[in-house]
Amino acid sequence: MTPFIILSSRAAPLLRDNVDTDAIIPSREMKSTGRTGLADGLFAPWRYLDAAARTPDPEFSLNRPEASGAQILLGGANFGCGSSREHAVWALAEYGMRCVIAPSFAPIFRANCIRNGLLPVTLPEAAIAPMAWQAITVDLPAQEVRCADAVHRFEIEPEPREMLLEGLDAIDLTLKSLPAIEDWTSLDRKARPWVYLERTQ
Amino acid sequence: MTVQKAKTLFEKIWDAHHVADTATGASLIAVDRVFLHERTGAAALKSMAAAKRPVCDPARVFAVMDHIVDTRPGRGDGTLMEGGSAFITETRAAAKAAGITLFDVNDRDQGITHVISPELGIVLPGLTLVAPDSHTCTQGALGALAWGIGSSEAEHAMATGVLRLDRPKTMRVTYRGKLAPGVTAKDMVLALIAANGAGGGAGHVVEFAGEAVRALDIEARMTLCNMATEFAAMTGIIAPDARTFEYLADRRYAPENFDEPYWHTLRTDDGARFDREIEIDAAALAPMVSWGTSPEHAMPVDGTVPQGPPRAHDYIGLDAGAPLLGTPIDVAFIGSCTNARISDLRRAAAMLKGRHIAPSIRKALVVPGSSAVKRAAEAEGLDAIFTAAGFEWRASGCSLCFFAGGESFPEGSRTVSSTNRNFEGRQGPGIRTHIASPETVVASAIAGMIADPRELLVGN
Numbered sequence: 001m002t003p004f005i006i007l008s009s010r011a012a013p014l015l016r017d018n019v020d021t022d023a024i025i026p027s028r029e030m031k032s033t034g035r036t037g038l039a040d041g042l043f044a045p046w047r048y049l050d051a052a053a054r055t056p057d058p059e060f061s062l063n064r065p066e067a068s069g070a071q072i073l074l075g076g077a078n079f080g081c082g083s084s085r086e087h088a089v090w091a092l093a094e095y096g097m098r099c100v101i102a103p104s105f106a107p108i109f110r111a112n113c114i115r116n117g118l119l120p121v122t123l124p125e126a127a128i129a130p131m132a133w134q135a136i137t138v139d140l141p142a143q144e145v146r147c148a149d150a151v152h153r154f155e156i157e158p159e160p161r162e163m164l165l166e167g168l169d170a171i172d173l174t175l176k177s178l179p180a181i182e183d184w185t186s187l188d189r190k191a192r193p194w195v196y197l198e199r200t201q
Numbered sequence: 202m203t204v205q206k207a208k209t210l211f212e213k214i215w216d217a218h219h220v221a222d223t224a225t226g227a228s229l230i231a232v233d234r235v236f237l238h239e240r241t242g243a244a245a246l247k248s249m250a251a252a253k254r255p256v257c258d259p260a261r262v263f264a265v266m267d268h269i270v271d272t273r274p275g276r277g278d279g280t281l282m283e284g285g286s287a288f289i290t291e292t293r294a295a296a297k298a299a300g301i302t303l304f305d306v307n308d309r310d311q312g313i314t315h316v317i318s319p320e321l322g323i324v325l326p327g328l329t330l331v332a333p334d335s336h337t338c339t340q341g342a343l344g345a346l347a348w349g350i351g352s353s354e355a356e357h358a359m360a361t362g363v364l365r366l367d368r369p370k371t372m373r374v375t376y377r378g379k380l381a382p383g384v385t386a387k388d389m390v391l392a393l394i395a396a397n398g399a400g401g402g403a404g405h406v407v408e409f410a411g412e413a414v415r416a417l418d419i420e421a422r423m424t425l426c427n428m429a430t431e432f433a434a435m436t437g438i439i440a441p442d443a444r445t446f447e448y449l450a451d452r453r454y455a456p457e458n459f460d461e462p463y464w465h466t467l468r469t470d471d472g473a474r475f476d477r478e479i480e481i482d483a484a485a486l487a488p489m490v491s492w493g494t495s496p497e498h499a500m501p502v503d504g505t506v507p508q509g510p511p512r513a514h515d516y517i518g519l520d521a522g523a524p525l526l527g528t529p530i531d532v533a534f535i536g537s538c539t540n541a542r543i544s545d546l547r548r549a550a551a552m553l554k555g556r557h558i559a560p561s562i563r564k565a566l567v568v569p570g571s572s573a574v575k576r577a578a579e580a581e582g583l584d585a586i587f588t589a590a591g592f593e594w595r596a597s598g599c600s601l602c603f604f605a606g607g608e609s610f611p612e613g614s615r616t617v618s619s620t621n622r623n624f625e626g627r628q629g630p631g632i633r634t635h636i637a638s639p640e641t642v643v644a645s646a647i648a649g650m651i652a653d654p655r656e657l658l659v660g661n
Binding site: 016017018020022023026027028030031032033034035045051077078081082083084085086089104105106107108111112115116157158159160161162170171173174175177178180181184185188192194195196197198199 | 225227231240243248258288291300302333334335350352353354360461463605625626
């Protein structure tokens, strides 16, 4: 996974509350069983006047010329609500986004971001709105977003911060604790035998 | 003398699954059950195989075909969604290779994950269960800590037996008093979200408690917990009680020694503190219907549309101040992990018996939540009541709770749906969805317009 340390980019606004993962990537745009080929379907219901013909809606934020190359998306409250589909994050990442800044996130979407090297930054709505179309810097070690003269500190738990900074693969990291997990499991088998199943089919 | 700290139900389950702390102060939490479905199951299992990571305990991993499986009679691997068969065949192959238990398309036990997991006793009180499906919170109704995750986290749980988690906050939502006739668990949860916002539960595990919750049967408790994700909560949970233990007796994967003493400790201690408490007067609740494009846009069926975001009013075609009652509808849908269990179908059929849907309804569907629900309904003759009333009767699956690119409703339809999401385009491009209880769906289908189910109650 690519580490996330510091990122400077223009910020594209999508300042609507409750942007759901069906809007980020509709089920009908999830055409393969893999994790790729999703960028084209990103925000398909809003980005295209005719999704089938892929006719862009020039009014949609990401279709504006100044959105070209933007790696930061500004969102509204409860961003990424709804379906747990990780395709929403895969689509954003494949499109080129590395960071989403919003007043709040839906929890599954936020966890999916962290597992894919995409930084979710929580800031108040009043701090986010002036960043629209500005060149901003997101600095994870300092936990700051800098926009013109304004500096906004953001909070992130130590665990996801470390995972993003180091570009760590969570499974590789956890497998280092395998002996502890196996010890715990063998004790648990005695304490809670009813939890453990035999294969029946 | 040591004094034990009073704990919430969540804290007891969390602590019982705490394997170790991570270097950065998060926790490794043991996962007891993983459930996959065909929409993302193949992706997760194939990715693990490519990384040469085996499933660490296949006996505790299950998969089912529910999301895009065809619900028309005589189905096979074909789907109305273009390219959908690949999801089914690849999930089947990957499940076989990984050695996990699969409930296949035409298996007797096939059904929606959150319907079959309780039916089969796969979820149990005190367990942790995860699935790459946001509505996994449904299963908290049995007293388990069950929550939705992404595909990468599903791989993590299968490969390691644990997840890396920061401890969530706790919230208790207490419903005081008794529900009025015609008001259901669906209305309870919609009222909660309408009052506190679709983001209101963010970062919290929500325990549902109080007289009105205790009075719910297990299936209604599932409806209540089902929409915890629509509240942005990590999950919902209800303390198990005698009803729970009775429900689980003789379920296939439940332990034979049914009276597991540990289960009786699974309740919040007196004096335990929650990070947040909400109280709701259950007796004051009315049947709820969504008016807009988020579950927080819900209102009593007999009220007037409040002022919301202009975009929501534009999409749904209702202005602030308009009554919902009398709004003409085109489609009625009873299905989904929210409201398609046998008790839901019984209540809907009881209201429909001897009646017919309005001639203006262009499509009316009942999609049972599982193959077992379908068989039980047919044995009771409910299917005949639905079809005589003008509903189509289908095989089980997630169906038109969401639009996957195959079957849809007529263009521009206004639907009343027993599902959980009324997002823009959720049920198809331009489809305007009003989520409500099965009772409200039935009353509206009969009237051909959004209607108050209390007017059709037996005796009225």
